[in-house]
Amino acid sequence: xxxxxxxxxxxxxxxxxxxxxxxxxxxxxxxxxxxxxxxxxxxxxxxxxxxxxxxxxxxxxxxxxxxxxxxxxxxxxxxxxxxxxxxxxxxxxxxxxxxxxxxxxxxxxxxxxxxxxxxxxxxxxxxxxxxxxxxxxxxxxxxxxxxxxxxxxxxxxxxxxxxxxxxxxxxxxxxxxxxxxxxxxxxxxxxxxxxxxxxxxxxxxxxxxxxxxxxxxxxxxxxxxxxxxxxxxxxxxxxxxxxxxxxxxxxxxxxxxxxxxxxxxxxxxxxxxxxxxxxxxxxxxxxxxxxxxxxxxxxxxx
Numbered sequence: 098x099x100x101x102x103x104x105x106x107x108x109x110x111x112x113x114x115x116x117x118x119x120x121x122x123x124x125x126x127x128x129x130x131x132x133x134x135x136x137x138x139x140x141x142x143x144x145x146x147x148x149x150x151x152x153x154x155x156x157x158x159x160x161x162x163x164x165x166x167x168x169x170x171x172x173x174x175x176x177x178x179x180x181x182x183x184x185x186x187x188x189x190x191x192x193x194x195x196x197x198x199x200x201x202x203x204x205x206x207x208x209x210x211x212x213x214x215x216x217x218x219x220x221x222x223x224x225x226x227x228x229x230x231x232x233x234x235x236x237x238x239x240x241x242x243x244x245x246x247x248x249x250x251x252x253x254x255x256x257x258x259x260x261x262x263x264x265x266x267x268x269x270x271x272x273x274x275x276x277x278x279x280x281x282x283x284x285x286x287x288x289x290x291x292x293x294x295x296x297x298x299x300x301x302x303x304x305x306x307x308x309x310x311x312x313x314x315x316x317x318x319x320x321x322x323x324x325x326x327x328x329x330x331x332x333x334x335x336x337x338x339x340x341x342x343x344x345x346x347x348x349x350x351x352x353x354x355x356x357x358x359x360x361x362x363x364x365x366x367x368x369x370x371x372x373x374x375x376x377x378x379x380x381x382x383x384x385x386x387x388x389x390x391x392x393x394x395x396x397x398x399x
Contacts, residue, residue, distance in 0.1 A: 104314070108320075108321050111318040111321075112318050112319075112321035112322040112325055113325070115294070115318070115322055116325065123326075126286060126330070127326065127330050127333050128333060130283050130286055130287075130326065130327065130331075130333065130334070130377070131331075131334045131336070131337055132334075132337070133330075134330060134331055134373065134376075134377055135333075135334040135337040135338055135341075136275060137272060137275050137276035137279055138365070138373050139337070139341060140275060141369070142338060142342065142369070144268055144269070144272060146362050146363055147268075148265075158230045158253075158254050159227075160225040160227060160238065160239055160242065160251060160253050160254070161222060161223070161225075161252040161253075162176075162222060162223040162224075162242055162245075162250075163220045163250040163251070163252070164220045164222065165220065165248070165249045166218075168221060168247040173221050173247075176223070176246075176247060176248070177191060180223060183241075184228075185234070185238050186227060186228065187227060188225070189224070189226075190223065190224040190225075190226075191221070191222075191223055192221065192223070192224060193221060194217055194221045194222075195217065197219040197222075198211065198219055201219070220249060235253055235254075236253065239253045280376070280380055283377070283380045284380050284381075284383055286384070287327060287380070287381045287384030288385075288387055288388040289388075290322075290323070290326065291319050291384070291385050292388050292392060294319065294322070295389070295392045302315055319385055319388075320382060320386070323381040323384055323385030323388075324381050324382045324385070325381070326381050327378045327381020327382065328378040328381065330377050330381070331376070331377030331378065334373060335365065335370055338365060342363075345362060346361060349361075349362055
């Protein structure tokens with residue numbers, strides 16, 4: 098066990114020396130990896146902050162329930178009680194027909210029209226906020242509400258919900274495709290870096306083989322190099338994302354104030370940071386593995 102640990106320590110130190118031996122090349126590689134990872138990581142944070150922004154707005158999808166014009170107060174109270182007992186409903190707001198009439202009477206240009214009407218044309222209504230705002234769930238709830246007695250019409254803001262869900266689905270798919278493409282780009286960077294190192298150290302590798310070194314022993318420093326390069330690139334990506342969010346916080350705060358919101362852009366938490374670094378290290382390891390598999394096996398045939 099002691100020998101195994103010493104071999105890994107020596108391989109790690111050798112990888113660190115190779116990183117420090119060409120600082121400019123290492124810096125450029127880390128910047129390339131950092132930018133490649135910052136795009137999907139930043140997209141993930143934008144998506145998460147956008148979801149938080151939507152949750153913080155007051156324009157949540159709602160369902161309007163209109164009573165019949167001849168519904169009496171007892172029917173209205175009975176309907177209100179049933180709505181409050183429905184588990185799928187988060188909140189219920191009652192709109193009294195008399196209050197609606199009075200509000201319309203105060204509106205500029207409508208006072209004379211309202212006074213000319215023979216009776217109040219507005220029904221009692223309820224504005225419902227459902228717990229589940231998925232389009233299918235809202236449609237199911239609206240169908241149940243239409244079965245209630247003394248209900249004239251149920252209006253659901255399904256178009257808004259469908260547009261929102263469609264945009265979120267497009268964002269998820271686009272972010273997934275972008276992450277896949279840039280992940281392949283990161284692997285390509287590592288693949289090429291390891292290929293150049295293997296070609297540069299070809300004579301040293303051949304001598305090591307003649308002395309009895311196994312492929313695992315020869316590959317170990319390269320694996321540490323590729324994994325460290327990927328992880329350090331992940332750190333650069335994290336710094337880019339954090340710097341971008343901090344730069345956007347002030348203008349976004351000013352924008353949200355105009356809409357009466359109190360929302361601050363969130364920074365990557367511990368879980369997101371750990372996933373970013375693990376993904377970067379894993380992609381670096383995978384790129385190294387593919388490069389070594391191609392070049393070391395090719396040499397073995399000769």
